[in-house]
Amino acid sequence: MLRYLTGYYHTATTDTQHRWTPNQWPDKPKPVSRFLLTTTGALLLMDLDNFKEINDTFGHALGDDLLRQVSGRLLRAVRDSDLVSRLGGDEFVVVLDNLGADLETATANAGDLGEKLRETLACAYELQGQEVIATPSIGVVLFNRSKEDSDELIKQADMALYKAKASGRNRLCFFDPSLQLDITVRAAMLRDLRLAIDNQELRLYYQPVVDAQHKILGVEALLRWQHPVRGLVSPATFIPLAEQSNLILPIGQWVLEAACAQLREWADHPVRHYWTIAVNVSAKQFCEADFVAKVERALMDSAAKPARLRLELTESMLHSDLDETIVKMELLRMQGVRFSLDDFGTGYSSLSYLKRLPLDQLKIDKSFVNDVLVDHNDAVIARAIISLASNLSLEVVAECCR
Numbered sequence: 001m002l003r004y005l006t007g008y009y010h011t012a013t014t015d016t017q018h019r020w021t022p023n024q025w026p027d028k029p030k031p032v033s034r035f036l037l038t039t040t041g042a043l044l045l046m047d048l049d050n051f052k053e054i055n056d057t058f059g060h061a062l063g064d065d066l067l068r069q070v071s072g073r074l075l076r077a078v079r080d081s082d083l084v085s086r087l088g089g090d091e092f093v094v095v096l097d098n099l100g101a102d103l104e105t106a107t108a109n110a111g112d113l114g115e116k117l118r119e120t121l122a123c124a125y126e127l128q129g130q131e132v133i134a135t136p137s138i139g140v141v142l143f144n145r146s147k148e149d150s151d152e153l154i155k156q157a158d159m160a161l162y163k164a165k166a167s168g169r170n171r172l173c174f175f176d177p178s179l180q181l182d183i184t185v186r187a188a189m190l191r192d193l194r195l196a197i198d199n200q201e202l203r204l205y206y207q208p209v210v211d212a213q214h215k216i217l218g219v220e221a222l223l224r225w226q227h228p229v230r231g232l233v234s235p236a237t238f239i240p241l242a243e244q245s246n247l248i249l250p251i252g253q254w255v256l257e258a259a260c261a262q263l264r265e266w267a268d269h270p271v272r273h274y275w276t277i278a279v280n281v282s283a284k285q286f287c288e289a290d291f292v293a294k295v296e297r298a299l300m301d302s303a304a305k306p307a308r309l310r311l312e313l314t315e316s317m318l319h320s321d322l323d324e325t326i327v328k329m330e331l332l333r334m335q336g337v338r339f340s341l342d343d344f345g346t347g348y349s350s351l352s353y354l355k356r357l358p359l360d361q362l363k364i365d366k367s368f369v370n371d372v373l374v375d376h377n378d379a380v381i382a383r384a385i386i387s388l389a390s391n392l393s394l395e396v397v398a399e400c401c402r
Contacts, residue, residue: 040103040144042110044094044117045157048134049169051090053316054127062127066134069125077120078113093154099142106142107174114140114172122170135170137161142174166240190241192227197254201226204258209278209397218276218310221259223251243282252285256298263304278310278340283317292331299335306336310361314342318353329358340397344385354392362389366399 048054048070055063067090074084074092083095096113099106118138124131139160141153156175164173196202203226206219225233242248259277266272285291299306311332318325318341329339340361341354364385372378382398389396 040099040101040106040142041095041097042099042106042114042140042142043153043157044096044110044114044138044140044172045087045154045161046092046094046117046121046136046138047161048090048121049137049165050134054132054134056316058127058132066125066127066132070121070134073120074117077117093157103142103144106144110140110142111172111174114138118170118172137164137169138172139164140172140174186241189230189233189238190245190247193225193238193241193245193247196225196227197250199228201228202251202254202258204255204262206262206277207400209276216275218278218308220278220312221255221262221280223255223280243284246284248282248284249288252282253294253298255279256295257302260298260302260304260309263308264302267305274308276308276310276338278312280312280342281317283314286313286317286325286328292328295332295337296335299337306332307338309336310338310340312340312342312363315344315353318357322353322356326356326358333358343399351388354388354394359394361395361397363397363399369398369400372398 048066051063051066054066067086070090070092071084071086074094078084078094078096081097083093083097085093085095087093094117096110099109099113118136121134121136124133126132139157139162141156141160143153160173160175164171167173203224205222205224207222208216209218209220210216223235223239225235225238227233239248242251256279259279263277266275288294295309295311298304299309333339338360339358340363341357341359342363343365344362362385364382368378368381368385370378372382386396
């Protein structure tokens with residue numbers, strides 16, 4: 001756990017603003033406890049909600065420029081007695097001092113100042129002549145003793161930050177003791193998730209893909225977890241846990257193998273033999289060096305037809321190494337596997353990607369489909385995507401309306 005803050009900071013004693021660049025870290029970083037004074041204050045831990053996507057899209061140099069702009073905004077927004085520090089990556093800490101003599105006043109002041117910082121950071125940034133939105137999520141913990149455990153404060157602020165992310169992002173959440181219970185529950189769920197494959201608790205549900213005449217053309221495989229005690233656990237709960245713990249790799253492989261086995265079973269069915277199964281592939285899974293080999297092995301072991309398997313990628317997965325991505329896709333397409341670009345229109349993808357990627361299908365994100373009959377802008381966007389896909393000889397699927 002971090003004991004020291006490095007980056008940008010104010011010092012109340014000298015009324016001086018200091019700046020440390022990544023290549024000029026001080027020999028003796030300032031300990032967090034150095035800034036935790038005797039009156040009630042607050043520690044705010046924050047990061048940018050979509051920084052990785054922006055970094056991948058615009059490059060690391062412009063990502064660094066964005067971080068400098070964030071630092072500048074924070075420094076201009078805080079008081080001289082406050083501390084602003086970059087922990088690393090896109091994580092920043094702000095320590096607010098002298099918020100009030102009692103807890104109620106300090107909480108109100110911390111909330112007001114925290115919201116001011118959130119609104120300041122949520123305004124558009126300019127990168128390479130383009131306006132970019134990078135909203136923050138913020139976790140807040142109060143302190144009221146001169147000798148707080150800085151490691152524990154950061155841990156508690158991190159719990160509050162996680163709650164802010166889970167609650168929809170671009171918001172501020174305070175730490176409370178119940179969050180510690182949430183962490184305990186998550187730890188227990190993670191332990192159970194590690195056993196879910198061996199205990200045969202994972203299930204695939206199939207959502208039909210239909211044409212305009214309501215004829216089923218295929219299905220999308222949707223993963224569910226049938227927990228022996230909790231019942232059916234939502235993927236919104238356990239997929240983030242799997243991503244964070246790298247369990248997404250064995251789970252993703254299980255999904256792939258189960259889908260291929262289902263394709264083989266349907267091969268002799270009088271109606272379903274021509275159906276395709278779409279499988280969502282995680283970024284970590286796709287980036288594995290032996291991803292192509294694992295797909296090939298799943299197809300070979302099941303004797304499923306490669307042409308009936310469709311792998312769904314998201315826009316954010318395509319930025320890290322485009323050339324390597326294309327090589328993997330081409331190797332599998334040569335065997336008949338198809339590819340779909342999921343949630344199209346929600347990321348920062350350049351249209352130049354579409355020209356190079358060996359795709360077969362675009363999926364219009366449901367955020368553009370839900371109100372397409374009543375929202376003019378959604379209708380315009382949907383028509384534009386359909387026209388674009390048609391000109392590129394790509395199929396189009398609209399995600400299910402509510």
